[in-house]
Every structure is written in C-alpha cells, then in structure tokens.
Amino acid sequence: MSGAETGPESAPEPDADASADERSESFTGSGLERVEDHRILTGEAEYIHDIAPEGCLHMALLRTTHPHAEIESIDTSAAEDHPDCELVLIGADLQEEYHPMPCGLPGFEEWSLAVDRVRFVGEPVAAVVATDRYVAEDVVDSIGVEYETLDPVVDPRDALDDETIIHEDVGTNVPDGEEFVFGDVDDAFADADRVIEREYSWGRISGVPLETGGVVAEYDTENDSFAIDCNIQLHTLVDDTVYETLGYPPERVSLDVPADVGGSFGTKIAIHRYCCLAAMASQQLDGTPVKFVEDRVENLQGGDMHSTQREYEVRLAVDDDGTIQGLDTWFVDDFGAWPHYPVNQALKPLSVLTDAYDISHVRYDYDLVLTNKTSQTAYRGFGVPPHLYAIEMIVDEAARELDLDPAELRRMNFVTPEQMPHEIPSHNIYDSGDYPAALDHLRDRVEEREAIDGGLLDPDTIEERREEGLYRGVSYTLHIEPGVSGSDWTDRQRSDRDALAERDREDVAELPEHLRAEITREGTVRAFLATDSSGQGHQTIVTQLLADELEVLPSAIEVEYLDSVAAPTEYGSAASRMAVMLSGAAQGLGATMKENLETLAAEEWGVDEDAVQYRDGVVERRDGDSILELADLAEVDATGGRGSDRLTRASYDYEHPAAVLSKFDEALAGKFPVYPTAAFAVNAPIVEVDTRTGEVEILKFYTLRDCGTQLNPVIVEGQAHGGIAQGIGAALMEEFGYDESGQPQAVTFFDYLSPSISDVPEIDMDHSETPSPFTATGAKGTGEGGMIDAPASIASSINRALEPLGVVVDRIPATPNRVHDWVRDEQSSSEPTTAESEDATGAETDGGERAGGARSSPDLRSGGDEQAEGLRTLEDE
CATH class of the missing domain: 3.30.365.10 (Aldehyde oxidase/xanthine dehydrogenase, molybdopterin binding domain)
Structure with missing residues (x-):
C-alpha cells in the first residue's frame, strides 16, 4: 500500500522550547495538540449559553402540537397582562415591520412565526419575552390558540399524489x-x-449536537444596527437569512460566532429563525438584549435540524x-x-x-x-x-x-x-x-x-x-x-435550467477563502479567520500552517475569528473545505507577509529589496550587518505614518481549486x-x-x-x-x-x-x-x-x-x-x-x-x- 501508516503515536512532537534556528521539522503534518483543547478541558471556553449581557431578557416560544391546521385565532391578552412579561409577538406583528425568511426555492413565504397556518408539530406560533426563561415559559402557557385541523401529509410517496396540498399558494407538494x-x-x-x-x-x-441552537441579540438604537451572538454555522454565507428577514443591509447586522461551538455537522445552518426573532424582540424593546437557547425537546421536535x-x-x-x-x-x-x-x-x-x-x-x-x-x-x-x-x-x-x-x-x-x-x-x-x-x-x-x-x-x-x-x-x-x-452550483434549483446549456465559463463565480494576519509590537502573529468552526480544529491548523510559512513557533501565533460584517462572504467549513482552503490561504498569506516585511526592512535600511531576506522569523541584510525581528518591524511600521496601510498587516484570498483548473470547466459552467x-x-x-x-x-x-x-x-x-x-x-x-x-x-x-x-x-x-x-x-x-x-x-x-x-x-x-x-x-x-x-x-x-x-x-x-x-x-x- 502506498503511503506510510500515520497516527498520533507516530507523529513528531514539536519542541516548544526549541529556538527557531534549531527547528528543522515541519509543524504541518505533525500531531500538534489542538490549541482549542486547553480552554475547553479547563472550562474556560465560552459558549452561547455563557453570554448574558447586563439586563438581558429571555425568550420562549409557543409551538403548535398540530402537524397541519389553520390558525383561527390567537388570544395573547393573558400573556400581555402578566407582570413579568415584556413582549409578546405573533406572526401578524412580524408582517407589519419585517420580511419572510428566505427559502431554498422560489415561491414560498415562510415567516419566523407561523401566519394563518401551521405545517409541522413544533412550528413556533408566538414568542414571549420575560425577565427569565422560567417566567417566559409560564407566560407562553397562557396564550390561547384556536385551530381548525387539516389532514396531514406524512408519507413522502403520498405527497407525490398532491391529494392534500400543504402550500396552496404553491399548488404542489413536489416543488422541485x-x-x-x-x-x-x-x-x-x-x-x-x-x-x-x-x-x-x-x-x-x-447530528443532534451536544449544544443546541442559541442566540443573544441586541439592537443598537443609536446606529440602527444589530449585534447578534449566535452559534449558526457558515455565518458569513447564510447571514442573508437574517439580514434579509430583518430588512436591513448586511453591514448593519453583525453575526458573531464564538470560537467554541458544541457541534453542528451542518445542523445549525438553519437556526436563523431564532436569530431573527431575538433581534426583532430586542428592537421592539428599544435595544434591550434578548436571549434564546433551545431546550432538547425543542431541538429534536421542531428545531429545523x-x-x-x-x-x-x-x-x-x-x-x-x-x-x-x-x-x-x-x-x-x-x-x-x-x-x-x-x-x-x-x-x-x-x-x-x-x-x-x-x-x-x-x-x-x-x-x-x-x-x-x-x-x-x-x-x-x-x-x-x-x-x-x-x-x-x-x-x-x-x-x-x-x-x-x-x-x-x-x-x-x-x-x-x-x-x-x-x-x-x-x-x-x-x-x-x-x-x-x-x-x-x-x-x-x-x-x-x-x-x-x-x-x-x-x-x-x-x-x-x-x-x-x-x-x-x-x-x-x-x-x-x-x-x-464550490458555491456556484448551489443555486442550480433556483436557476433557469434551460439556460444552463448556454452558460459561459466566465459566468462562474466561486467564493475564495479569506485569511488575514498582523504582526504585533510584541513580535507575535495575530491571524483572523473568516470561517467559523464547530469543533474541526481551525485554530490549530492555521497555527501550524502559519508557523511553517513564517518560520516561527506555534506559540507565537494567536488565531481569532471575524464576524459577518468584518469578514467577506465565504462558503465556510462545509464539505471539508477547511483543510484545503485554509492551507492554500495560509501559504499565500505567508508569502505575502514575508514580501511585505522585506519591503519594510529595505525601506528602514535604505537599501534595495534584493539586499534583504526573510529567514527564520526575522528580516536580515544579506551582507550580514543587521537584522530586524518581528517586534522591531511592527514598531517601525506603527511609527512610520502609514495609517491603516501598514506592511505588517496582510490578507490573502485563496481561490477555490476547481476555479483555476480547466478540467472542471464543463461542470462549473453547467452548475454540476x-x-x-x-x-x-x-x-x-x-x-x-x-x-x-x-x-x-x-x-x-x-x-x-x-x-x-x-x-x-x-x-x-x-x-x-x-x-x-x-x-x-x-x-x-x-x-x-x-x-x-x-x-x-x-x-x-x-x-x-x-x-x-x-x-x-x-x-x-x-x-x-x-x-x-x-x-x-x-x-x-x-x-x-x-x-x-x-x-x-x-x-x-x-x-x-x-x-x-x-x-x-x-x-x-x-x-x-x-x-x-x-x-x-x-x-x-x-x-x-x-x-x-x-x-x-x-x-x-x-x-x-x-x-x-x-x-x-x-x-x-x-x-x-x-x-x-x-x-x-x-x-x-
């Protein structure tokens, strides 16, 4: 069998005390312990459940017990009279100020709370905000809803017959x-x-991950914007499901995902309903932060997962x-x-x-x-x-x-x-x-x-x-x-399929992987990921890759995450993109940063760039007269009057591999x-x-x-x-x-x-x-x-x-x-x-x-x- 047997027991262990000059092995490919693990195992990791701003209120949802029914009436008077109830929302309230949630196919209008009809057991009908979650749950129980039940469609083969239509405005149960x-x-x-x-x-x-879906949303009344902490997956890609529903431009709706998420495996892509409802509630309450975290029954029964x-x-x-x-x-x-x-x-x-x-x-x-x-x-x-x-x-x-x-x-x-x-x-x-x-x-x-x-x-x-x-x-x-x-094919079902045969390769638009970094005055490297993690070890991989590219120790690198406003639109970690895309981005970022630092050093010494070289984490003159360490270069750059255009800051966008390979032209053009x-x-x-x-x-x-x-x-x-x-x-x-x-x-x-x-x-x-x-x-x-x-x-x-x-x-x-x-x-x-x-x-x-x-x-x-x-x-x- 080609290739050596590999495993953690056979991987070289990097010596954290070794100097850069003594380091000969590559950190990439080694069994470097995950940098995430220390904070997780010591209880220092922060999850959505741990986020609780001062004055935070809590949301609970009334979920229907009917799989298919018309909503005849909703009586919220008892809930609104409760002394600890701050807000009650129903679907009709959302229609006045907000928008339906985007769907995967055209022709559907789904609201964050059901309007007129419920279509599955667990679908939210009303939202209550109260002083704490226990009170909110009690208030939910006081809401009265009258239904006219309808025949449900349960067997997918029966759905093909269209005898009972679930969405009458669409006219079929087979939309694609x-x-x-x-x-x-x-x-x-x-x-x-x-x-x-x-x-x-x-x-x-x-996937039923250990951590259920959760959100803490806060509306900024002064700037008319939203700050949303949540554990949604692919936050820079699916943020449109939130900002479009709220009716705001993307730069005014920031989704921020913690460094540690208790699992997803794709299942948290669709928690935008919770993000939207918490954000709407905060806006209705003049900026008071609102928090919601699913309980396990909600997750399994009606969590859209x-x-x-x-x-x-x-x-x-x-x-x-x-x-x-x-x-x-x-x-x-x-x-x-x-x-x-x-x-x-x-x-x-x-x-x-x-x-x-x-x-x-x-x-x-x-x-x-x-x-x-x-x-x-x-x-x-x-x-x-x-x-x-x-x-x-x-x-x-x-x-x-x-x-x-x-x-x-x-x-x-x-x-x-x-x-x-x-x-x-x-x-x-x-x-x-x-x-x-x-x-x-x-x-x-x-x-x-x-x-x-x-x-x-x-x-x-x-x-x-x-x-x-x-x-x-x-x-x-x-x-x-x-x-x-890739991303370009993923809207095939929303495209004019008859026109695909005439589609040109130049029409293809793929999303690259974005990675950026800066050198601090302490001589360390701060890297910033646009891709959120749900446990795959992103920070570890970027640490290893950049340590090799910049020829420094992993301990000199700190990796952080960007929110959806600061980061460009990305496809994220879906379909094992992380290893391939981040390794390509790290290589490109490392090369760009080294070129920048050589330029900065040459300017400082007043010599041509070919008279300097980056090696082993420093820039040195080829004649051997002097060197500039990373901390020195950061100091020179900070005081050099460049403003935001500092040479100790760099970013790189790594193109999707198929986008630059002619072998994939037919597949890309045809949206396969x-x-x-x-x-x-x-x-x-x-x-x-x-x-x-x-x-x-x-x-x-x-x-x-x-x-x-x-x-x-x-x-x-x-x-x-x-x-x-x-x-x-x-x-x-x-x-x-x-x-x-x-x-x-x-x-x-x-x-x-x-x-x-x-x-x-x-x-x-x-x-x-x-x-x-x-x-x-x-x-x-x-x-x-x-x-x-x-x-x-x-x-x-x-x-x-x-x-x-x-x-x-x-x-x-x-x-x-x-x-x-x-x-x-x-x-x-x-x-x-x-x-x-x-x-x-x-x-x-x-x-x-x-x-x-x-x-x-x-x-x-x-x-x-x-x-x-x-x-x-x-x-x-």
Whole structure:
C-alpha cells in the first residue's frame, strides 16, 4: 500500500522550547495538540449559553402540537397582562415591520412565526419575552390558540399524489425535481445480461449536537444596527437569512460566532429563525438584549435540524461476468414542511454519482417533496450517505445474483489508478487514489489478524455461533468522500435550467477563502479567520500552517475569528473545505507577509529589496550587518505614518481549486456539483447478528482512510472516529419517526437513540496518503468521512452475515425489530409455493425467493407492477 501508516503515536512532537534556528521539522503534518483543547478541558471556553449581557431578557416560544391546521385565532391578552412579561409577538406583528425568511426555492413565504397556518408539530406560533426563561415559559402557557385541523401529509410517496396540498399558494407538494441522463442508459440496460431492480429506504436522521441552537441579540438604537451572538454555522454565507428577514443591509447586522461551538455537522445552518426573532424582540424593546437557547425537546421536535429522508428505487445493469454496464437511481426526498436552505443536498450525490465504480451510463432522477414534518437541513455528508448506501446494497444483491464474492465484484469495477484524474459521467473529477490496492491492503490486514484460530472470522467459530442463532460476517466496501465544495452550483434549483446549456465559463463565480494576519509590537502573529468552526480544529491548523510559512513557533501565533460584517462572504467549513482552503490561504498569506516585511526592512535600511531576506522569523541584510525581528518591524511600521496601510498587516484570498483548473470547466459552467478532491475509505466492519432478537453488534471496525496529505494526524483520527460513531448511529439506531397522524415519535433521547461509547467498537484504523494534484498542500479534507461511508459498510456486512438466510438491509436504520422481521419473513417464505417451484425449475425471475433473498419492487415513478413485470421479462430474456 502506498503511503506510510500515520497516527498520533507516530507523529513528531514539536519542541516548544526549541529556538527557531534549531527547528528543522515541519509543524504541518505533525500531531500538534489542538490549541482549542486547553480552554475547553479547563472550562474556560465560552459558549452561547455563557453570554448574558447586563439586563438581558429571555425568550420562549409557543409551538403548535398540530402537524397541519389553520390558525383561527390567537388570544395573547393573558400573556400581555402578566407582570413579568415584556413582549409578546405573533406572526401578524412580524408582517407589519419585517420580511419572510428566505427559502431554498422560489415561491414560498415562510415567516419566523407561523401566519394563518401551521405545517409541522413544533412550528413556533408566538414568542414571549420575560425577565427569565422560567417566567417566559409560564407566560407562553397562557396564550390561547384556536385551530381548525387539516389532514396531514406524512408519507413522502403520498405527497407525490398532491391529494392534500400543504402550500396552496404553491399548488404542489413536489416543488422541485430533475432527471440527469449520462451516456446511453436505455441501451446499456437493454444490452446487459441482467437487470436488477430494488427499493431502499433511508430514515430521517440528524447530528443532534451536544449544544443546541442559541442566540443573544441586541439592537443598537443609536446606529440602527444589530449585534447578534449566535452559534449558526457558515455565518458569513447564510447571514442573508437574517439580514434579509430583518430588512436591513448586511453591514448593519453583525453575526458573531464564538470560537467554541458544541457541534453542528451542518445542523445549525438553519437556526436563523431564532436569530431573527431575538433581534426583532430586542428592537421592539428599544435595544434591550434578548436571549434564546433551545431546550432538547425543542431541538429534536421542531428545531429545523432534521436531515435526509429518502425512498429509493435503483436499477443495475450487469453482465454475467460481473461488469456493471449501467446504473439508474430515482429517489423521493422528504424535505418536511418548507424547502429551507440547503435544497441542493439532493444534487450533491452527483459529485460521487458512481462512487468508486467506473460506470459510463447513468440516470440520476429525484423528486423533492414536502410533508407535514420538521424542515430538513444539512447533515454531515450533505445527502451523499444515502446515495452510497443505495448503490452498495444493489451491488451486494448483484453479487448474490451472479454468485460472486462481493469484494471481487466491487474490485473488478473500480476506477483504476491509471485512469486518474478520472472524470465521472456527471463531470466531477476524482483527483487521485488506487482503489483496488486500498481494498486489497485492508482485506489482507483483516485476514491476517482475524482469520486465525480464535479470531473473529475463524470458520469454526463462525459455524459454532450460527448454531446459537448468531451470524457473523464482514464486507469490504470502498467509498468516496467528495471535498471542497464550490458555491456556484448551489443555486442550480433556483436557476433557469434551460439556460444552463448556454452558460459561459466566465459566468462562474466561486467564493475564495479569506485569511488575514498582523504582526504585533510584541513580535507575535495575530491571524483572523473568516470561517467559523464547530469543533474541526481551525485554530490549530492555521497555527501550524502559519508557523511553517513564517518560520516561527506555534506559540507565537494567536488565531481569532471575524464576524459577518468584518469578514467577506465565504462558503465556510462545509464539505471539508477547511483543510484545503485554509492551507492554500495560509501559504499565500505567508508569502505575502514575508514580501511585505522585506519591503519594510529595505525601506528602514535604505537599501534595495534584493539586499534583504526573510529567514527564520526575522528580516536580515544579506551582507550580514543587521537584522530586524518581528517586534522591531511592527514598531517601525506603527511609527512610520502609514495609517491603516501598514506592511505588517496582510490578507490573502485563496481561490477555490476547481476555479483555476480547466478540467472542471464543463461542470462549473453547467452548475454540476464540483468537488475537486476525492478522499476515500475502505471499511470492513465485522458484525454479528442475533437472529433471535434482531440485534446487531459490531465486533470490530477495520478501516483504511486516505485524505491526501494529513495536515494534522491527531485531527484526522478524531474526525474519522467521530464520523464512524455517527455512521454507526445512522446505520443501527437513529431515526426521527412520525406516526400516521404526523406526530413526531422521537422528541427526547429516550426515543432518538444516539450511539454511546458502548455502541462504538474497537476501531482499527490505517492510513494511506495519495496527495491531491489539485490542492496547494495535497490535502483532500476529511470532515465528512465516517458518516459518509460507515452506514453503507455496516449494512453490507449485515448482508454478508445474513446471506445464508437471504436477508438484505433494505432500510436504514437496521433496528432490531426490522432485522428480526427480515429474518422471520425470509424464514417463513423458505417453503416455496407451487408457482414459485415452477419458477425454480425454469427461467430465474426477480421474485422474493430467488437465491440471495432479493425482494421485487414496483416502480414508484410510473407503471407500477406493469413496469416491474417488464423488467422481469427483460431479465428472463
């Protein structure tokens, strides 16, 4: 396997006491401890909950218990009479002075408080501001609301029928959908030896971070502006959801995010409702600060933080020798009551359309539907995890059909290293990697360690456990993690799609990464980030990078954050941009600062610039007569009369890699998802399934991960472990279920089951490094890994374990009750009917009793059973 095994135990530890002259190693690439950790572990970190300005009031929200209803009347008189109540707001009040919140699709008008109609349980109807949160909650209870209940739309497939319309002014529950066809899909399916069709379901999940959404807003009456402290993610990108709602220009609405946020994973992109309501309340109270922090029930029930729920129909065209000829996927994506930003997570899977497989003929089709559920937002992976899950499940079923080892079927269809960089049908490009070698490496590692006497995969042990109803298995799967999302494609669903074919490459506008720094009079470096962090280690990475670029010790660098007014618009940390974009920005900033300091020193000495050089954190004359240290240069600059144009201050904007590469011209011009790095992971979770109870235990999780150049192995390991833990939760236990009446079934942690330490097994993690040829440092990013790849891998290993019983994981999460039902259903159908016996003696059909236990599925798009029968006929031929 190319690349050395890397981990925190093998990384060089920088000597903080070493002088710059003695330092020979690079801090970048080392396991430098996170600079954030000291304040977090010692309790010095400040979160939104800790911010409480003098005289701060507290807000509480009245949330509806109805999934779908007309608001007949709202009586706030008792609330307004309460002696400790300072303000009551309802939707009609907002309409008088403010604006609707921006939506992800045109034609929708959503207010921060419901107006006329409620569309999901937990939707806020009124806001109360009082002296403290306890009083505010009591006052909320005194508000009376009369409703006329309406039929809810709960099943996304029912939403397609438009029998009950959730938004009458829009006129449909299917506000968006698009079909992409690449290559000759119909011919590929007509010519293939076999066509396999299946349905898969991905349950509604999310990140449920430790810290819920929160805001402290203060209106400045003198300057007619707002200062908003909040833990929103991507504060320089999504600040429009706040300032547009308030009806103010962006420079008068400052969003400031603390250096420490208790998790997000995308889920806090959509907390703008709280930011707006707190800001409105402060303005109505003449500048009194107003604070709101969700409690856990609010977060789980109606916090606008649920994520992807999809129903898939997948077809695979494959020849008898195992060659995959075509792939056809369609899904319906349940977005809940409103199409919030980002609706484009329905499109991101196009960036990994065929995962690691070399498939030329592909159809990708989706319908985005609205239901009476909490609105959907982003979550780690941004729509990719369910896509990879659906692909890997049908590949498993193809292997059963063909009686092939699933790992071998995968390997023979992988993109090869000779094809790199490789353009996939949807025009995104995989930058580097040797997928077959990576799979072989992990398989050899697992077999060496486990296929021995007493090992987890010892054949005798497996047979003994089966006699007890315990089935073990392992599957080897490889998954791509697309990284460094661009921004230009993300408004495709709001664009005139017919005009995209004529779009010119010059029309593309990408957002660069901004980084700035200054040298202080103490000789230290203050860097300023425009990208907010939610735990990824931004400050550590910038510290390492700038220490190397400016040839100083990490202890000489302090990293701070800019608010939304001081910072330019940025795409932020989404889709693993941080490592790639910040490393490029740090390189450019370091070079710019060194040039500035050489210019300043040359002016001070009255010599030409080529007579001086920057080296080891100082500027020296080449003739050796004298040097100027950083503190000296800062003093010279401060007293030199330059004002704000000091040479000890510099900034740099690093362009998105794809924006400067002609290889991506077609994707960029057509607004296809552009992700110029392809990190990848090979996984081999060893699972054991108790067929008596349906419980799945992961005995050990083997993984090989490649994110290009590792900027900090400690952070890489931490991100991977955390992502795998989230993937375990998604695969086996987490789900926001709703009953038929539209009532949420998971509003506490008794119902929404996040994994604990007891659910996360030993993780045997190996690394390889295939640097990206497209990025400044070769880094690819790894922030979404684990969650992207673990669910599909775990499901595939369950398939392998239960292959003797014919079970396939056709729904995520694979909860014990579902696994038990699958096993029971397959066992109860093991006795063939007369018709099935006849099928067994003749041509093989696509029925539920075929070897491997694959289940047939009607086409949800059109044709139903008639369409499915046509596919069975094609396969028989």
